[in-house]
Every structure is written in C-alpha cells, then in structure tokens.
Amino acid sequence: MTDARTLAYINLYGILGALENLCELDEEASALANVKKPISIGIVVKGGPSATLTFKNGRCRMEQGTAKCDVLLPFSSCEKFNGLIDGTVTPIPLKGFTKIGFLLKNFTKMTDILTRYLRPDPKDLEDEVFFEKSTKIMFYLIAVALSQIGNNDDIGMFSASNISDGIIEMSIKGSVAATIRVKDGHMVTIKQKPESFRAKMEFDSIRLARDLFDGKVNAVACIGEGTVTMYGLVSMLDNVNRILDRVGLYLA
Numbered sequence: 001m002t003d004a005r006t007l008a009y010i011n012l013y014g015i016l017g018a019l020e021n022l023c024e025l026d027e028e029a030s031a032l033a034n035v036k037k038p039i040s041i042g043i044v045v046k047g048g049p050s051a052t053l054t055f056k057n058g059r060c061r062m063e064q065g066t067a068k069c070d071v072l073l074p075f076s077s078c079e080k081f082n083g084l085i086d087g088t089v090t091p092i093p094l095k096g097f098t099k100i101g102f103l104l105k106n107f108t109k110m111t112d113i114l115t116r117y118l119r120p121d122p123k124d125l126e127d128e129v130f131f132e133k134s135t136k137i138m139f140y141l142i143a144v145a146l147s148q149i150g151n152n153d154d155i156g157m158f159s160a161s162n163i164s165d166g167i168i169e170m171s172i173k174g175s176v177a178a179t180i181r182v183k184d185g186h187m188v189t190i191k192q193k194p195e196s197f198r199a200k201m202e203f204d205s206i207r208l209a210r211d212l213f214d215g216k217v218n219a220v221a222c223i224g225e226g227t228v229t230m231y232g233l234v235s236m237l238d239n240v241n242r243i244l245d246r247v248g249l250y251l252a
Contacts, residue, residue, distance in 0.1 A: 008078035034058035042069030071096030143178035147187035161185040166198030199232035
C-alpha cells in the first residue's frame with residue numbers, strides 16, 4: 001500500500017520541513033533556533049531525497065541539496081532514513097562534528113516539540129492556541145505530502161498525470177493557504193497563498209480542517225454541505241482528492 005522511497009520524501013520535505021513552520025509558531029522552538037551563528041544540517045538519502053535545514057535568527061529554512069551545510073547526515077537507504085523519523089536509527093555525521101552539540105540538543109528538542117504538535121495528546125488539543133498551531137502545522141505537512149505522493153507513489157503519480165497544468169490553492173478560510181503547482185504531472189508545494197489559481201479547495205474553518213485531517217468527518221459529505229468549497233477547474237481537484245486519500249496511509 002505504501003513504499004519506503006515515497007515515505008522518505010514525505011519524512012524529509014514534509015515532516016522535517018515542518019520545522020520551518022514550527023519555528024514561526026512556537027516560541028520554544030524559535031529560541032532553540034536562535035543561534036549565534038547560522039547552522040545548517042544537510043541530509044542526503046541514497047536513492048531518495050536530499051535537503052539542507054538552516055537555522056538562523058530563530059527561524060528555519062529548508063532548501064534542496066546539501067552543497068552547503070555545516071553538518072552532513074548521510075543515509076544508505078530510504079529505509080534507514082525513515083528509521084531516523086520513527087526513532088529506530090541513530091545517524092552518524094559525515095562531517096560537522098564540532099556542531100554535534102546543536103544536533104544532539106537543539107535539533108533533537110525541536111523535533112520533540114514538533115512530534116508533540118503532529119501527534120498531540122487529546123488534552124493538549126483542548127487548549128485553543130495549541131489546537132490552532134497544531135492544525136496549521138498539520139495543514140502544511142499534508143500540502144507537502146500531497147506533492148511528494150503525486151511525484152513518487154505509483155498510484156499518486158497516475159492521478160498527478162491526469163491533473164491539468166496550473167496552480168491549485170489549498171486553504172483554510174481566514175487562516176493558512178498553500179500553493180500546489182502542477183506542470184506535466186509534476187507537483188510542487190509552496191507554503192504560501194498564490195496570487196491566482198486555476199482551481200481552489202477551501203475548508204470553511206480550522207476546526208473543520210482538523211476534523212478532516214483526523215478522519216472524523218467525510219470530505220464528500222462536507223462538499224455536499226458546503227463546508228468544503230471548490231472553485232475553478234474542478235477536474236483538477238478530483239485528482240488531488242484521490243492523492244489526498246493516500247496521504248493518510250503514509251502519515252498514519
């Protein structure tokens with residue numbers, strides 16, 4: 001039902017990429033990223049993705065590739081890298097041993113905070129501020145995972161090949177938005193609202209979005225009720241929704 005390579009792309013660009021949003025939303029994470037000199041951690045996965053996370057001025061930024069990084073973490077396979085995310089594999093840096101303190105302390109603490117938001121205790125979700133932050137981070141993760149599945153998963157690639165070229169906007173009304181850019185069946189997620197779109201899917205509220213993410217409500221029913229609205233070229237969204245059905249399998 002799922003494959004390790006697609007999961008590796010989701011884990012790097014989606015899960016670890018969510019550190020960008022975490023540092024914007026969480027004060028503790030921002031403090032951990034507020035280092036005297038910028039520190040960059042590169043991750044390269046054989047047969048899979050590669051990216052560099054740079055921490056500077058309380059913020060995190062992810063860029064593809066590892067050409068310029070202070071710490072380099074290589075993984076011999078997608079399975080090994082996925083083991084890092086589920087806590088069964090401990091990475092050994094190829095370079096950057098002088099920065100090991102940041103990796104073991106600050107970076108690890110940030111990923112622990114991120115886990116708290118992505119796999120929250122139900123009691124934490126009773127706090128409205130935490131609930132909103134958690135849902136926003138989850139929204140961006142899902143938006144990124146959507147493109148990674150469309151580009152790497154066999155079933156997802158078939159659906160992506162049937163999406164017309166253009167810009168799709170995914171948004172939560174009055175809250176966050178993301179751009180899904182499609183060209184020749186290849187999908188790219190940009191974590192910001194597009195200037196224009198060819199198709200748009202909008203969730204009526206942040207609570208509705210959370211209920212959808214958690215599988216508490218049915219998307220088709222929500223469309224019928226008007227709490228999930230679709231605009232523009234609806235055929236684009238039909239195929240996006242087919243890919244979204246697979247997001248839950250990878251993020252379970």
